[in-house]
Amino acid sequence: MIDFERHEPAILPAMYTVKEIGLTHGWYLDASSNTSGTISAETATAEFTNRYTPDPTEVSLGVKKTLTGSLVSGKIYTFGFTLTAVTDGAPMPAETEVTVSIPDQPTASFGNIKFTEAGEYVYTIHELFGSEPGVSYDTAGKTVTIKVTDTNGVLSAEVIGTNADHQAEITNSYAPDQITLTLPITKVVTGNPRPTGEEQTFTFTLEAKDGAPKPANMTATVTDAGTASFGPITYTEAGVYTYTIVETTGTATGYTYDSAVRTVKVTVSDDGGALRVSYTVNGETVDSIVFTNDYKPTPTTVEIPVEKKITGNARPTGEEQTFTFTLEDKDGAPLPAETTVTITDEGTAKFRPITYTEAGVYTYTIVETT
Numbered sequence: 001m002i003d004f005e006r007h008e009p010a011i012l013p014a015m016y017t018v019k020e021i022g023l024t025h026g027w028y029l030d031a032s033s034n035t036s037g038t039i040s041a042e043t044a045t046a047e048f049t050n051r052y053t054p055d056p057t058e059v060s061l062g063v064k065k066t067l068t069g070s071l072v073s074g075k076i077y078t079f080g081f082t083l084t085a086v087t088d089g090a091p092m093p094a095e096t097e098v099t100v101s102i103p104d105q106p107t108a109s110f111g112n113i114k115f116t117e118a119g120e121y122v123y124t125i126h127e128l129f130g131s132e133p134g135v136s137y138d139t140a141g142k143t144v145t146i147k148v149t150d151t152n153g154v155l156s157a158e159v160i161g162t163n164a165d166h167q168a169e170i171t172n173s174y175a176p177d178q179i180t181l182t183l184p185i186t187k188v189v190t191g192n193p194r195p196t197g198e199e200q201t202f203t204f205t206l207e208a209k210d211g212a213p214k215p216a217n218m219t220a221t222v223t224d225a226g227t228a229s230f231g232p233i234t235y236t237e238a239g240v241y242t243y244t245i246v247e248t249t250g251t252a253t254g255y256t257y258d259s260a261v262r263t264v265k266v267t268v269s270d271d272g273g274a275l276r277v278s279y280t281v282n283g284e285t286v287d288s289i290v291f292t293n294d295y296k297p298t299p300t301t302v303e304i305p306v307e308k309k310i311t312g313n314a315r316p317t318g319e320e321q322t323f324t325f326t327l328e329d330k331d332g333a334p335l336p337a338e339t340t341v342t343i344t345d346e347g348t349a350k351f352r353p354i355t356y357t358e359a360g361v362y363t364y365t366i367v368e369t370t
Helices: none
Strands: 002-006 015-020 027-033 036-038 047-052 057-068 077-085 097-102 107-115 119-127 142-151 154-160 167-174 179-191 201-208 219-223 226-235 239-247 262-271 274-281 289-295 300-302 305-308 322-329 340-344 347-350 354-356 364-368
Touching: 057 077, 057 097, 057 119, 057 142, 057 154, 077 167, 097 107, 107 142, 119 167, 142 167, 179 201, 179 219, 179 239, 179 262, 179 274, 201 289, 219 226, 226 262, 262 289, 305 340, 340 347
Parallel strands: 057 167, 179 289
Antiparallel strands: 002 015, 015 036, 027 047, 057 107, 077 097, 077 119, 119 142, 142 154, 179 226, 201 219, 201 239, 239 262, 262 274, 300 354, 305 347, 322 340, 322 364
């Protein structure tokens, strides 16, 4: 608006001043000429040069990093991000690359972007591809659009593609390289030799506690003495996992079964993105999980008989003789509690029972005491 101000006296030559007034937001007077003087017969033109510059607005763009998975306790994970303009000539902040760290500093800001003109501005936030073992990086990037609107000389911005704090949310996952463990079972059978063709099959059962990973088979079998396993167990994260292994008590004659429960603790550690595994059995480090059975067949007894015969003339009545016999072993054969028997005149007798606890061929001699 132009305001014409006339000065007294109201007769020629009169003095005048021309002013521009009522400029709204965004309009500025840069220069003017012939805005005051003396009214005369000559025409004078007052000139004003204006500039339109709306009040600017600023937006601070940033990133927010989330890292899922079972992270290594005490470890710091670092990630870098860059901001690039997709729209030609789009204003940029002072910093175009930032770094965040998990878990202590998961957010970062590129700083303020100042907008002086209305329009639509598109940016891309990219994650710098790292080499942290076990981490999956976001290679797609995040597109952020900023719509700047001019309302009566005042700019305002709408940010699309971020959270309420104008942060692009980027989620990575952490999963170390998996590892497998096979729990070996060893069956030891002590005691007597087993009869050929009558070997027994022993069954073992694995139980996983509190959701511990499981192998494909929860049972394993061993025929006679030997080894077996339940198959590989796959671990995908660090932790301590507990299992119990028991032997099924069978009914085979002569066998004493191992009824003790084996508690297995598997420790999986994360070594910079690579899992390491070890285990103990009942608190001890071992190479195999050993179950021991004992085989002793049911004993049998034998009484060896002796018969005395007398030839020749008839013996006088009342003068019968008593004969003594001694049992002698060969090569350590078992003996009865008493190794002698007696027979009066003719007749039979038996040595006390001999107990046999294992199969074999045993040789004895019997001699009569002269």
